[in-house]
Amino acid sequence: MKDVIEQVDDWVARGDRVALATVVGVKRSAPRPPGSKMAVNDRGEVYGAVSGGCVEGAVVQVAEGVLAGGRPQLLHYGIPDSDAWDVGLPCGGEIDVWVERYEP
Amino acid sequence: MSAQSSFAEAARADGRAALVTAVGGEHVGERLLVRADGGREGTLGDAELDAEAVAHANELMWAERSELRGDLFVDVTAPAPRLLIFGAVEYANHLAHLARVTGWRPYVIDPRAQFATRERFPDAVDVVVAWPGNALEQLGGIDRATYLAVLTHDPKIDDEVLTLALGAEPAYIGAMGSKRAQAERRERLLAAGVAEADLARISAPVGLDLGALSAEEVALSIMAELVAVRYGRDGGRLSQRGGGKIH
Numbered sequence: 001m002k003d004v005i006e007q008v009d010d011w012v013a014r015g016d017r018v019a020l021a022t023v024v025g026v027k028r029s030a031p032r033p034p035g036s037k038m039a040v041n042d043r044g045e046v047y048g049a050v051s052g053g054c055v056e057g058a059v060v061q062v063a064e065g066v067l068a069g070g071r072p073q074l075l076h077y078g079i080p081d082s083d084a085w086d087v088g089l090p091c092g093g094e095i096d097v098w099v100e101r102y103e104p
Numbered sequence: 105m106s107a108q109s110s111f112a113e114a115a116r117a118d119g120r121a122a123l124v125t126a127v128g129g130e131h132v133g134e135r136l137l138v139r140a141d142g143g144r145e146g147t148l149g150d151a152e153l154d155a156e157a158v159a160h161a162n163e164l165m166w167a168e169r170s171e172l173r174g175d176l177f178v179d180v181t182a183p184a185p186r187l188l189i190f191g192a193v194e195y196a197n198h199l200a201h202l203a204r205v206t207g208w209r210p211y212v213i214d215p216r217a218q219f220a221t222r223e224r225f226p227d228a229v230d231v232v233v234a235w236p237g238n239a240l241e242q243l244g245g246i247d248r249a250t251y252l253a254v255l256t257h258d259p260k261i262d263d264e265v266l267t268l269a270l271g272a273e274p275a276y277i278g279a280m281g282s283k284r285a286q287a288e289r290r291e292r293l294l295a296a297g298v299a300e301a302d303l304a305r306i307s308a309p310v311g312l313d314l315g316a317l318s319a320e321e322v323a324l325s326i327m328a329e330l331v332a333v334r335y336g337r338d339g340g341r342l343s344q345r346g347g348g349k350i351h
Contacts, residue, residue: 001111001112001115001179002115005112005116008112009116022179024170025172033170034169034172034177035180071133072127074127074132096127096172098125098127100125103108103109
């Protein structure tokens with residue numbers, strides 16, 4: 001939470017709505033440990049990261065859906081090594097990301 | 105205040121707390137906050153699930169690790185670990201510096217006002233001029249996230265802090281000293297009524313086996329041991345590990 005709280009506070013102070021994406025689980029080599037967060041506001045601004053940059057785009061889309069009134073969601077990103085070039089995580093890891101509204 | 109905003113407040117205040125969120129199952133989206141003092145906020149909507157969550161929270165907030173347990177995600181916020189360095193000696197200065205650089209909160213404690221000065225220890229969060237007992241009182245005592253490094257070589261100071269430390273549950277107690285100094289300390293502590301089994305909790309001599317010679321290198325070997333203890337590792341070479349996680 002410490003990784004994003006200052007930015008989130010600034011956004012909330014100016015009236016933005018904010019969604020948080022949190023790494024909740026990792027398998028094999030994943031770039032960010034559980035608890036790492038990415039914050040997204042309703043202007044489309046993004047702060048922090050949940051991976052090395054490979055799944056952030058997809059997570060932001062879900063976060064925008066949550067900000068628009070969608071339910072919180074548990075996302076799973078994982079790739080068998082054979083598909084690693086198509087989707088995702090550079091080192092063939094897997095991560096679970098929980099996306100929810102932040103209610104200050 | 106919601107459990108979530110209280111968790112944010114704990115993170116802002118550099119406090120210790122765990123926010124448990126059901127990320128699956130019947131109660132998905134419900135949250136329960138557990139504080140270090142046992143205080144709670146919110147509920148997962150089921151008393152049995154709450155009890156399970158509290159047990160996970162109490163374990164993980166001190167392990168300082170966020171983790172998924174079944175359908176429950178336990179998110180942890182914790183202050184930087186506190187390193188209490190006893191002895192305003194040269195090693196202490198280098199150790200305080202390395203501790204600061206690696207994100208720890210070092211304090212230097214020594215009753216000798218001539219040595220225990222802010223100028224000599226610019227990287228310490230605070231320099232406390234007091235005997236160990238008084239210093240620990242000023243610093244709010246010893247909790248499970250407190251690491252103690254005893255570098256004084258002065259039996260009066262060493263014995264007092266070691267006795268107090270063994271009466272609490274710190275994350276680490278390390279004491280510097282030659283083989284002979286260790287043996288003498290052992291005799292004194294046993295004579296003072298410290299149990300044999302408790303003596304094994306003192307990591308002595310301090311540090312990892314780096315072959316350190318200079319004061320800076322010795323400080324590095326102590327800091328390396330502290331990091332290894334924090335993450336439950338032995339501190340060997342990664343190249344010689346059979347496999348498994350490196351973080």
